[in-house]
Amino acid sequence: MSVEAEVKAGLYDCRDAFAATLEAMAAEDERVAAVVSDSVSSTKLKGFRSRFPAQFVNVGIAEQNLVGAGAGLANGGMIPFVCAASCFITARAMEQVKVDLGYARNNVKLCGMSSGMAYGELGPTHHSIEDLAWTRVIPNLAVIVPADPVETRAALLWAKDHEGPVFLRLSRLPVPVLLDEDYVFRPGHAVVMREGTDVTLVANGVLVCRALEAAERLAAGGISARVLNASSMAPFDRDAMVRAARETRGIVTVEEASIYGGLGGAVAEILATEHPARMKILGVPGVFAPTGSAEFLLEHFGLTASGIERAAIDLLDGVPGA
């Protein structure tokens, strides 16, 4: 679909909200800097570069240096938004993320662009389905996966004022606006997108809209599904998960990430010790994805409204499986 067609259909590339918000923050506060590793167009920061050249750094194709320089900028009093493809900024610079950001508690905002399988056809080198597992185990690092343009903006505004390292896991896949214009991001809080009593769908990022669509379909079949937007992966809303386990008959987690160590893992860790519940964990089942567009791959792995609907029905019917 062309950009015009997507906007007409009410779908948005969250990078536009990302770039606009970053520019607005830079205009307001000279400490806000954008730091990239050549990744100027993939982050949509060409406008930022021309409007705020003195607040813009391009370290070249060098992710370890990118994250380390971010830590140094924070040490020097800046608020750096360090931006690159999520697959590289995490995997290639993981030790800098752990030590220079998490352990040292440097005030760096890591922006992982085009996460998940957004770069579908480019293949598993460019997919970032491991990043949730890698980042959420790092103490002090907030991990945020916004669901739409409104939450992207809200999460950026929160990150700027939060004193500490943040990983924003962003996407380029078109999504509809799901949240109200005055939405305020709250760390450690799962957003109830839809109330429900039979089953709970927990999703984040680009899959929240698909979970909501699945809930619509389930409602048509007489099943009441609660939808939680777990955009705050760390800190994580333990209470909302325990409530869901207590108040509904099972939980389906839905993430554009490996089923190991991500959103499903986070929910399972809590419920296993606090309130065991029946679960299904939807995501990429421990494989490198085949060739195909992002849409194709989401379909391939059942990460669609119908795939989520089917998983919820199976869960309620007691059908085993991931």
Added chain:
Amino acid sequence: MAALEADTELEERLRRAAARVRMRALEMVHHAKLGHPGGDLSSADVLVTLYLAVMRIDPANPRWAERDRFIMSKGHCSGAFYATLAEAGLISAELLNTYMDPLSKLNGHPDRNKVAGVEANTGPLGHGLPIGVGCALAARMQGVEWRVFVLTGDGELQEGSNWEAAMTAATYNLDNLVLIVDRNRIQQGDFTEKTIRMDPLPEKWRAFGWGVVEVDGHDQGALRRVLGGGPAEAGKPTCVIANTVKGRGVSFMENKPEWHHGVPTDSQLEMARKELLGALR
């Protein structure tokens, strides 16, 4: 480079402080039964000169926004580093007695959230120079004058992240950034040149667009003049290759790879103390 006058009185004070730092570092390693004495001894003169004669810092206000920054990229040489912080009045001398004890603030590798004067959590090699580049960029962006000093080992330069940062520093003309290489020619397993060839090191840095100065890393006067005198070349970051001797100051440790992380016995500590006390007289 702006010339600094020789100051024999100050340089003698630095020499004595460096001898104390060497002694304290060895006592700390002996106490912890862990550490990296070879590199502690090779870097002591650089550390002392920076903290006592070059950097603008305020021990009463370690996070003073406009302080000069020092990043101890070779974080494993924490013994000499902590002992220098104590000499500079940033931490108490008593704290040094807790080196690597359970729950001590003095981890084997420094933690900026626990120890005043520590700017970066280092230990894994190749982290300091990128952080230093960021600090120098921050000064540039805010139009402030602070300088940034980074100390790496020479073997440490085998980490590729250093060369990523080297290119960024040159591209951004960061002449407020000084890298000091503790060129003791020994790494954990062997001599550097028998492991991965580092020479010709000055030419490498020149080729990356840096101004380069070589200096005797145990000559406090020369170090003070080089480190205190501004960039080696205007508009370029400076690489100071401090030619040092691993284990310097203790005859049986000098230039011996096994003292990279050896622990002195009681009698070895006593012998080292006698040699270093000689330097204090």
